[in-house]
Structures are given as C-alpha cells and as structure tokens.
Amino acid sequence: MNHLFDLARRGGAAELAGNVTAGTPVDLATEKGDTLLILAAYHNHTRTVTTLLGLGADPDRINAQGRTALAAAVFRQNQEAVEALLEAGADPRRGQPSAVETAEFFALPEMTALLSGGNALSEGDAADGGVPGRLSPPT
Structure with missing residues (x-):
C-alpha cells in the first residue's frame, strides 16, 4: 500500500489509474486519512488529481487533521487542481481549515477569487472569524 501513496506523492497518474x-479503492487512505x-x-500533481477524480475519487473526503484535497490545492496555489476539484463538486467550505479559510489565512487573493468565481460561494459569505491552524503536510 505504501507504494500507492508514494505514487500519489510523486504524481504517478497512469500507474495509479491502473491499480x-x-x-x-480510489479513496484508499493512509492511517491519518490522507x-x-x-x-x-498537496504534492502539486494536477494530472494525478484529475485522473483520480475521473476514476471517482471523493473530492470532499477529510483527513484526520480536518483537511481536504481542495484546501491542499489552494495552499499550493494550483489553479488547475482547484478548478478540477470544484468541477468535481468539492465544497470550498468543507474541512477545518476549509479551502476558503486557507486562502484567507495565507492571503491568497487569486485563490479566493477562484473559489468564489464558480458560484462556489454566495455573495456576502465571510469566514467564520476563526483563524485556521497551520496547514501541515499530509504524510
């Protein structure tokens, strides 16, 4: 199983698709829920993200730290991955910190605009006021 997680970290889209x-299981997870x-x-592999989504990966799964793939893509400022996740139905307010909170906390206006551009957020939405914790890397 570790080999499969390493493939995801390294961007082995074709080999993961074959597996x-x-x-x-497309939603195979580490003991920490990653x-x-x-x-x-998180490791910035857009092709692998889109491949897994195409195979039915759940874009809203939350790991043990409360984080989603969308929050990871926002943190990495990966526009293509964010767009793919949003198109797959990822909820920008899911998780803690959510993708929206991540964009706000790290002052990523391009990501905030992207999250709000596809009707993902309604006008007037604002963060709940809490400061999200530091986004630690999945392992």
Missing part, C-alpha cells in the same frame, strides 16, 4: 482499475487525492493535491 484503481484493477481493484484498488487519500490518494489529498496526497496528489
């Missing part, structure tokens, strides 16, 4: 097609999708998003 999923052969029966590996799915293949979360790992791919």
Whole structure:
C-alpha cells in the first residue's frame, strides 16, 4: 500500500489509474486519512488529481487533521487542481481549515477569487472569524 501513496506523492497518474482499475479503492487512505487525492493535491500533481477524480475519487473526503484535497490545492496555489476539484463538486467550505479559510489565512487573493468565481460561494459569505491552524503536510 505504501507504494500507492508514494505514487500519489510523486504524481504517478497512469500507474495509479491502473491499480484503481484493477481493484484498488480510489479513496484508499493512509492511517491519518490522507487519500490518494489529498496526497496528489498537496504534492502539486494536477494530472494525478484529475485522473483520480475521473476514476471517482471523493473530492470532499477529510483527513484526520480536518483537511481536504481542495484546501491542499489552494495552499499550493494550483489553479488547475482547484478548478478540477470544484468541477468535481468539492465544497470550498468543507474541512477545518476549509479551502476558503486557507486562502484567507495565507492571503491568497487569486485563490479566493477562484473559489468564489464558480458560484462556489454566495455573495456576502465571510469566514467564520476563526483563524485556521497551520496547514501541515499530509504524510
């Protein structure tokens, strides 16, 4: 199993797709709840993110630290991955910190605009006022 998580970290989209097609659960997760999708998003592998989404990965899974693949993609400022996750139905307010809170905390106006551009956020939405914790990397 560690090999599969390493593939997600390294961006092994084709090999992961082959494994999923052969029966590996697309939402396979580490003991800390980091799915293949979360790992791919955090390690900035857009092709792997889109491949896993195409295979049915859940864009809203939350790891043990309360984080989602969308929050990881926002933290990495990966516009293509954020767009793919939003198109797949990822909720920008899910998780703690959420993708929206991550963008606000790290002062990422481009990510905030991207999250609000696709009707993901309604006008007048604001952060709940809490300061999110530091985004620690998935392992």
